[in-house]
Amino acid sequence: MPLVSESTHPLVKQKLAMLRAADTPPSVFRQLVRSLATILGVEATASLPTRPTVVRTPLGDAPGVELDGPVAIVPILRAGLGMADGLLDLIPEAQVWHIGLFRDEATLKPTEYYNKLPSRCQARCALVVDPMLATGGSAVRACEILRNSGVPSLTFVCLIAAPEGIARLSGAMPDVPIVAGAIDERLTDIGFIYPGLGDAGDRQFATG
Ligand SMILES: O=P(O)(O)OC[C@H]1O[C@H](OP(=O)(O)OP(=O)(O)O)[C@H](O)[C@@H]1O
Ligand SMILES: O=c1cc[nH]c(=O)[nH]1
Numbered sequence: 088m089p090l091v092s093e094s095t096h097p098l099v100k101q102k103l104a105m106l107r108a109a110d111t112p113p114s115v116f117r118q119l120v121r122s123l124a125t126i127l128g129v130e131a132t133a134s135l136p137t138r139p140t141v142v143r144t145p146l147g148d149a150p151g152v153e154l155d156g157p158v159a160i161v162p163i164l165r166a167g168l169g170m171a172d173g174l175l176d177l178i179p180e181a182q183v184w185h186i187g188l189f190r191d192e193a194t195l196k197p198t199e200y201y202n203k204l205p206s207r208c209q210a211r212c213a214l215v216v217d218p219m220l221a222t223g224g225s226a227v228r229a230c231e232i233l234r235n236s237g238v239p240s241l242t243f244v245c246l247i248a249a250p251e252g253i254a255r256l257s258g259a260m261p262d263v264p265i266v267a268g269a270i271d272e273r274l275t276d277i278g279f280i281y282p283g284l285g286d287a288g289d290r291q292f293a294t295g
């Protein structure tokens with residue numbers, strides 16, 4: 088998997104255009120976040136380790152595979168919650184570990200307010216999900232928490248990334264692939280992704 092990928096899938100582009108539109112209501116926004124996460128999840132799990140197995144069909148034996156070890160989906164609260172549902176559609180047996188971070192509006196630094204990792208983090212790999220990779224501070228913090236908990240393989244999945252956030256996350260975690268729906272132009276002077284979609288949490292949960 089490339090270190091940074093920007094989706095070229097036509098459905099991702101179509102759904103992102105709908106998601107960005109300022110008049111898209113929260114109910115539709117949530118559905119779009121969920122289905123975008125599923126499509127990007129397919130791309131993000133393309134190298135997931137598997138082991139061979141054999142299953143009995145009504146006619147005989149067929150070769151197959153099963154996932155080689157547990158997978159964790161890690162939404163960064165709160166905007167990552169809607170993406171977790173989309174990835175669970177893809178991997179229903181995954182564990183879900185919640186990390187709560189909010190970004191200080193003035194300093195743009197993340198503050199951790201919730202952490203519900205299992206006492207023993209035994210996932211073979213974790214898919215960290217957050218719709219927005221802006222300065223990269225939240226993504227780096229979440230990946231550090233998971234690294235310190237011993238998760239061997241991390242992948243970061245977002246809907247929209249800023250070049251600044253990609254540079255920061257890749258600099259801090261050069262072995263964490265970033266799967267993005269789109270890479271936008273830049274950050275604004277108040278740390279929003281331009282053109283972006285505004286505040287992903289507020290738009291999902293109608294708190295704007
Ligand atoms: O890359 P960064 O500069 O860290 O910014 C990105 C973060 O900002 C948003 O969360 P926010 O702090 O708005 O919290 P919320 O999910 O509760 O709305 C977003 O969902 C990311 O977590
Ligand atoms: O553009 C941005 C940047 C950070 N968080 C958001 O929700 N949107």
Ligand SMILES: [Mg+2]
Nearest residue numbers: 286287288289
């Ligand atoms: Mg927010």
